[in-house]
Amino acid sequence: MADTLLIETRAIARRDPRNGQFLLHPADFSLRQGERVTLTGPSGSGKSVFMRALALLDPLDGGAVHWQGRPVSRSKVPAYRRHIAYLRQRPALLDGTVQENLRYPFGLHVYRGMQYDPDKALGLLAAAGRDAQALLDRQAGDLSGGEAQIVALARTLQLNPQVLLLDEPTASLDPDSALAVEALISRWLEDDPAGRATLWISHDPAQARRVGTRHIAMQSGGRLTAECAP
Ligand SMILES: Nc1ncnc2c1ncn2[C@@H]1O[C@H](COP(=O)(O)OP(=O)(O)OP(=O)(O)O)[C@@H](O)[C@H]1O
Ligand SMILES: [Mg+2]
Secondary structure, eight states, X not given: OTTOEEEEEEEEEEEOTTTOOEEEEEEEEEEETTOEEEEEOOTTSSHHHHHHHHTTOXXXXXXXXXXXXXXXXXXXXXXXXXXXXEEOSSOOOOSSBHHHHHHGGGGSGGGTTOOOOHHHHHHHHHHTTOOHHHHHTSBGGGSOHHHHHHHHHHHHHTTOOSEEEEESTTTTSOHHHHHHHHHHHHHXXXXXXXXXXXXXXXXXXXXXXXXXXXXXXXXXXXXXXXOOOO
């Protein structure tokens, strides 16, 4: 059913372990099926801290994250991570070919039961405007920053997440590569427009208007503001 609540945070907070000051003031946020939310704000304001907290990558200092109406308990974190995918600004690829990188997650316990589908991987790379077949055999370490970003994104998308948490996925890319990444994500969204959702951190207001239907902001000092113009 469309419009279902996917992620909801209730007063999630992060503190600086050295001095106890808030890195993220208690933040309420919700993401529904079909939503495309953008998050903007000055450098150092706490956008990545918030997104990492949302992905339960760092321990919270208060509050809770709910998935489809239920709090994500410690034992449910691996299942939660199957539904939501956090994409780092700087992609972390393994030594080896692009194909080996794309195949890698399927060997992980959390993705047991899923199988690598070379055609799907090729389709994702091609959707980003790449010569997919040629890219598969390249060494990951030889890729440009833009190519590595696209491979990391394709690696994530083939795992069918329901939510993409995108931390400045195009910040270091040339305009054409940025548009290719946007195209790849919008293609993924179109496969299930009522079911999937994105939260996208961007410093580019024009991009935020292109990729978002709702806009929120982080104020300096880690205070989340509910609605804003991009
Ligand atoms: N684990 C940590 N311990 C202490 N301080 C931290 C920690 N993680 C982040 N910070 C601090 O929190 C603040 C917010 O960092 P964050 O990475 O969220 O900024 P940002 O809004 O994502 O900035 P940018 O746009 O440059 O990526 C920064 O001052 C950073 O140094
Ligand atoms: Mg950041």
